[in-house]
Amino acid sequence: MSENLFLMVAALVIASAFWVVFSPNLIHSAVALLFTLFGTSGLYIFLYADFIAATQIVIYVGGILVLIIFGVMLTNRIDSPSIAASSANQFIGGLGAFAIFVMQVAVIFNTTWMSGKPNTQQSSTEAIGKLLLNEYLLPFEIVSILLLAALMGAALLSRKS
């Protein structure tokens, strides 16, 4: 049961990622990206990462994907029947991506990964909160300042001059 579910989620992730990259219509790409992000969230649940799965849905699907769809809508004529997304360099791109994929798979299967008992913590939220406010306090603050600066920069860039 769990095996089949895992295979289905993995197939969903991979098929929708293909559609993100190959779809000739930009809106279809954005909707396929929605399925990829949901599938990735499902993979996180399989990995006992409940907090990351929820964060993935809230931030990626609720925030970044909406921003991307805004970007598509603001930069295209909506009245045109299909919002075309043309491609170029398919051959070089396909060759390069395939070479990278082969290299990664070779490394994955030729390395003896450090492995131990799988980490099956019941709920990860409390532990993540403690880590963020103790060991990772400085990176946490730096990343929050970076986010603030990036959002202020985005607002500054996109205002009417």
Next chain:
Amino acid sequence: MDSLTSYLVIAAILFSMGIYGVITRKNAVAILMGIELILNSANINFIAFNRFGGLNKLDGHVFAIFVIVLAAAEAAVALAIVINLFKNIGSVDVSDADILKG
């Protein structure tokens, strides 16, 4: 099925798809979608290594949170740039953005 290598292979496929999208797409927003795929594959790797790597801590989850925050910042700035590009040259085709060329 539920082993480290299966997650790593899924992440490798996502990463290659993202690279392919970044190389071949001409629309700037579509390139951004490819970058999101790449960041997601990195996140899958972080979480998978955290679960199967034998350490009884959650440091990988913290790094995944940092990656998500950086992706949000990157998406906001990139879309501001894309909208400015559209205002200035009337298209978001990256091969049209060559006005810096002399």
